Amino acid sequence: MVQITRLWGKWLAAAMMTGLASLIVASLALAQSHYHPLPGPVRAPQSPDVGDNALATSGPVVLTAQEQAILARKQYLAQEFALVQAGKISSLQFQRDWTSFVQSIGATSQVAMSTPHTALCPITRSGANLTKCDLGPHTIKLPQESQINRYYCGPAAVEEALIALHATRGPRGENLLAAPFPATGQHILAGPDYLATDLNIGTNWWSGVVPHTLNAWQGSHYYVAINGPDMGGYFSLNTYIRDLMLDVAAGRPILGGVRMDPTPSEPHLIGFPTNQRHYHWISIMGYSRNGDETIYADSVHGDTQFWWWAENVPAYGTVSTETVMYPLLGTYGYVW
Numbered sequence: 001m002v003q004i005t006r007l008w009g010k011w012l013a014a015a016m017m018t019g020l021a022s023l024i025v026a027s028l029a030l031a032q033s034h035y036h037p038l039p040g041p042v043r044a045p046q047s048p049d050v051g052d053n054a055l056a057t058s059g060p061v062v063l064t065a066q067e068q069a070i071l072a073r074k075q076y077l078a079q080e081f082a083l084v085q086a087g088k089i090s091s092l093q094f095q096r097d098w099t100s101f102v103q104s105i106g107a108t109s110q111v112a113m114s115t116p117h118t119a120l121c122p123i124t125r126s127g128a129n130l131t132k133c134d135l136g137p138h139t140i141k142l143p144q145e146s147q148i149n150r151y152y153c154g155p156a157a158v159e160e161a162l163i164a165l166h167a168t169r170g171p172r173g174e175n176l177l178a179a180p181f182p183a184t185g186q187h188i189l190a191g192p193d194y195l196a197t198d199l200n201i202g203t204n205w206w207s208g209v210v211p212h213t214l215n216a217w218q219g220s221h222y223y224v225a226i227n228g229p230d231m232g233g234y235f236s237l238n239t240y241i242r243d244l245m246l247d248v249a250a251g252r253p254i255l256g257g258v259r260m261d262p263t264p265s266e267p268h269l270i271g272f273p274t275n276q277r278h279y280h281w282i283s284i285m286g287y288s289r290n291g292d293e294t295i296y297a298d299s300v301h302g303d304t305q306f307w308w309w310a311e312n313v314p315a316y317g318t319v320s321t322e323t324v325m326y327p328l329l330g331t332y333g334y335v336w
Contacts, residue, residue, distance in 0.1 A: 051150070052203060052279040052280060055205055061205060061206055061208045062206075067221075070105065074243070074336070077097060080094050085245070106220045135288060138286050139248070139285050140251055140286060144315040147186065151201055153203070153281040155189040155203065157281040157283040157299060158210060159182060159186055160297055162214065165251070171217065194209065196209060210223075210281075210335045223252075224335070225334070225335045226333050228334075237321070243334075244287055252336070256333075257280075257281055257331070258329060259280075260277065260278040268324075269282070271309065272300075283296060285316075288318065292320065294321045294324075295317070295318050297315065298316070298317055302315070
């Protein structure tokens with residue numbers, strides 16, 4: 001190396017005599033800029049905040065009077081369904097109430113409710129003898145798909161849910177399953193008529209575009225948002241579990257908007273770095289252990305072209321409801 005340096009020094013001195021110094025200096029700078037002392041891929045530095053920019057700046061959803069009424073009725077039905085699971089009321093009573101509800105919101109005959117064949121435990125966070133419970137898992141058949149860019153977690157999660165709901169034809173005749181899949185569907189949903197993801201560089205919470213899109217593609221008013229504590233709303237752990245159990249039994253995924261803070265001690269979805277803040281949409285498709293665990297699909301899986309750590313993110317994850325999913329949903333809320 002010393003010998004090479006001396007040779008370059010001699011050449012540079014000679015070049016100065018001939019007026020070529022500037023050319024050689026430029027050549028040296030170019031060579032150094034392309035020189036990497038360690039072989040292998042170079043990872044671009046990540047921003048402190050990663051993911052959905054529109055979600056990051058969102059405020060609360062303001063429900064209409066109709067949406068407030070639907071939310072109240074669904075929460076009543078979720079409580080009633082929990083009583084059926086606990087064996088405290090007749091399933092026939094619940095079925096009558098459920099049928100009346102789905103007819104009132106314009107749902108199709110494809111919406112059906114069935115209680116599990118094996119008894120579930122009463123929903124409780126203490127004192128339950130889980131060895132006598134139906135531990136599950138109870139899941140909806142939902143296809144995980146990878147988001148096609150850094151801020152399409154919303155379109156990917158909504159498309160997953162619509163496919164699970166067999167609602168792949170849009171109000172204007174759009175086809176989510178058209179080739180190339182899943183890019184076509186995600187682009188359709190990201191457009192101004194639905195999630196407006198392209199316009200906002202993300203899918204926001206405050207405008208209610210997620211429940212509105214899910215409802216538009218189904219031709220009903222089933223889905224409604226519930227604000228989390230950070231949005232000025234509130235739902236208890238048991239409320240979330242009851243809502244989750246009702247929607248899973250009805251074959252309807254839940255959509256969640258989550259924020260993960262750059263603190264290792266705070267909850268994170270599986271595989272996400274704990275030293276960054278992440279804003280993300282996920283589709284929740286099931287539960288196990290009587291609701292103690294939540295099962296979800298993650299659109300970051302398969303996206304190593306955007307984030308090197310995506311290799312650590314599973315297509316489907318199972319996390320503690322109480323210590324992970326419930327606090328994560330507390331930032332924005334969930335759509336059910």
